[in-house]
Amino acid sequence: MANLTLMKKTWIVPLTLLLSASLSLAGCGVRIDDGSGDAVRADQTQVARQRASACQEAIGAGIEQVFAGSPDLLAFKDGFEARGKVLGPRWPSPQVKIAGKEKPENLPEPQPYRIPGNSEALMQKLVDCQVNALNDGLTLAAVARESQESSQGDKDEVAQLKQTAALAKVLVATGVAMERENKQIAAAASLTLPPANPSQLSALRYQDGKWRPDKTEENRKGKEEKTPLSDQQKKELSKGIRQLDALRYNIEKNAAQGRDSELKELVSEEITPLLRRQLQELVTQLGTDPREAVYQPFADLSGSDKQAAADGLKIASEVEMNLLTVVPDAQKALIAQTLSGLTDLRGKLGQDAGSLPGLSAKDAKVKTARVGVKP
Structure with missing residues (x-):
């Protein structure tokens, strides 16, 4: 089964078809790896949520900075702010106590956080974040589907699976919405969208003061057979x-x-x-x-x-x-x-699909648990 390691305190209320229930997406939980005792691991779900949230926040701030004085262009930041609220804060800097260290550490963000300061950087950020959100959503959707049968009967695994499935839907909706918004922003600003430079979604381990790709998961990729439809x-x-x-x-x-x-x-x-x-x-x-x-x-x-x-x-x-x-x-x-x-x-046809097409963010409520990890 795919590794789903969200802490119990970090949770997402699963989305229904009509989304009459409110949506809750977590902050970023991490856990001490029980094997080595000196590594902190963030799984694919956590990494995907964190980088999507960071993108929405950075682009919103970038729009405000680059398009200052242009009300029509500044209005585009609303969609990014709305999605940022659904996704939760990009990184709550959880404090962890790692084996062998005298004091707890505040974990740094997995990726550097940068606000695009000019139109060229903003256009690049728009296309990169759009493609990453869509790809990450499709990746997590596959994880959720492949894991459904093996999680039956395990309460914790079922809950984690629902978290992953819910986030997959938000990320795909984000990617679809941004595809349209990016074109609108570029046209309104008389700019050209560059080719995207997407980055692969990977679970990460924090060791020796740095976040590194989780080799265990990388070695497992491609070896698992697809699970037939239940x-x-x-x-x-x-x-x-x-x-x-x-x-x-x-x-x-x-x-x-x-x-x-x-x-x-x-x-x-x-x-x-x-x-x-x-x-x-x-x-x-x-x-x-x-x-x-x-x-x-x-x-x-x-x-x-x-x-x-x-x-x-x-x-x-x-x-x-x-x-x-x-x-x-x-x-x-x-x-x-x-x-x-x-x-x-x-x-x-004159109908606005909103910031999350296919989903309703109208009544979305974010509950983020600030996770503390014990060795």
């Missing part, structure tokens, strides 16, 4: 496929019954192809086709106007998030690409 995962994937196809069907039917020719064109040329392309891949990964020729009206989805279509796409975005930790391969299943397309289409 019966529960097959059931959830089948349900998700039917939900998406029913949404497609109803959006098409409702638009066809209306008089908005522009909406009809958008549905036939963009919405339907986007969903059909992904549905075929999802069916391939499931191994059977649960789609139906005709569906009943989708609950709470009626009307032939643009608002009704946008509402349908909002529900579809939530389904995407539910499938993220269910599908065997989220990347091949086009989860991020489809969520990104749905976000753009909602924009065309």
